[in-house]
Amino acid sequence: MDDEPVENISGGDSGGSVEADFDPARSGTRAEAVVDRLGGMYWQKRYGGRDGFVCLVRTILSQNTTDVASQPAHDALMERYGGGDLAANLADAARPELAETISSAGLYNQKSKRIIDIAERVLAEYGDTAGFDRFVREEPPSEVRETLLEMNGVGPKTADCVLLFAGGRGGVFPVDTHVHRIARRLGIAPADADHEAVRDALETAVPEEKCGFGHTAMIQFGREYCTARTPACLEDPDACPMADVCEQVGVYPETGETVDPADAPEAEGAE
Template identity: 70%
Template sequence: MSEDVEPSRNISGGGDGGGSTTAFETDAGASTRAGTVVDRLGELYWQKTYGGQDAFECLVRTILSQNTSDAASQPAHDALMERYGANPDTAAREGETEPDLVEALADADRAQLAETISGAGLHNQKSARIIDIAERIRTEYGREADFDAFVRDEDAEEVRETLLELSGVGPKTADCVLLFAGGRDGVFPVDTHVHRIYRRLGIAPPDADHETVRAVLEEMVPEERCGFGHTASIQFGREYCTARKPACLDGPEACPLYDLCDRVGVDPANGEVVDPAETVES
């Protein structure tokens, strides 16, 4: 297993974001190419089981990450937690018995919250969305601990459907909460990197949407490997399989997955790179 440390600026929260390092035996006879890819990524990066994040904070973190980079969303998350997160000293001054992020954000002033998270982009939309969700969670579940219990203990499909009913929560956001807070095996969230990589590899159809890619991966990758498969794929997408200049353009030795990849939409001979969907004849 690689000694590489998972970056802290990652939707998973990095090494301090919950879960635990877990060594898996690489399956040399993996039954699917997707399983072989994820095993290779586990050798290249890290292997972890996830879970343990506070569910509501994880939901907020993922909303902040929408349509922006981790480099931008992480400082916004940190600023939000500094102003609204659990602070026993503040709680004591205000006469509360226990600080609660759901309560704090449900009662937050929208303009102040927007200013706090302004570095994440779309801050006016995201601040309104976070307050609306906090109000709904307070009404339907109560405090932060009650929502945690729902995410961790109830049926995964019921949790996912409930999360998808929240304004501004899409499949990737719901799946991240299930994975990083709920610790659910078999959940492989699909962001832009995962969507690009597994269509470019030829594992998912070139014109597959995010939900189709998710279904393919969750069927083909062993359940206990889906979590680190997601986070390691994102890192691989940043370092090697970028949207415009994938490493394979520099030759087979430049990419650790070259032998497993169909390079759909990539022509190393002339350096042309298009979205895999553009290779489908209309």
């Protein structure tokens, strides 16, 4: 298992989506059945209520690294710059000082520049941190997502995490490398789907109140069982709790090999 926290720490338990009933026997689609099974394995989280700008900064810090590495960087950033208006403080920050502060997150020179640029834009367009937070919570999700994607260094996964964890928007299923890999291996998204196509497939097939949970639970499943190179089923067919609902696209227990689902010759896409 990867060296990760017991719980996915990107979400938090403030705010909330509606309570979801995780019952695989009543699932309407295979994708919902997968999320329901994960619901029995892990935990039910509630989303929303986090500050939009804090969530955006936190997600940028988490890019291309683990929560273990990025959380200390976030804590150090908040300790140094969190007093008063965060966006104003970061817009005025000296980039070398900010880079040093967030160094545990990796790519700190690149991330410090992105954070300062975004802080400056937030101040210019929304006045302060609170103004940006209201925008994330209150404006149409499509408008928020489009605006976030225009910001330097913000991709679809980062934008969707802000919509989910800060905006509390239902029907948002952020796709990171774990979700992208697992959804295609299981056969609940097309084998050749890119991140956006996986997101579309999951948001179409999973009820909106379960999408946020599905995201974090699938990440945890990827860390514990369905890793990139050595999924649990390679060592023991019975070791994976999802074995009976998995199509094993690109996974070959008989040879101990794995390939990207898009390169699997037997791949026929999702149901």
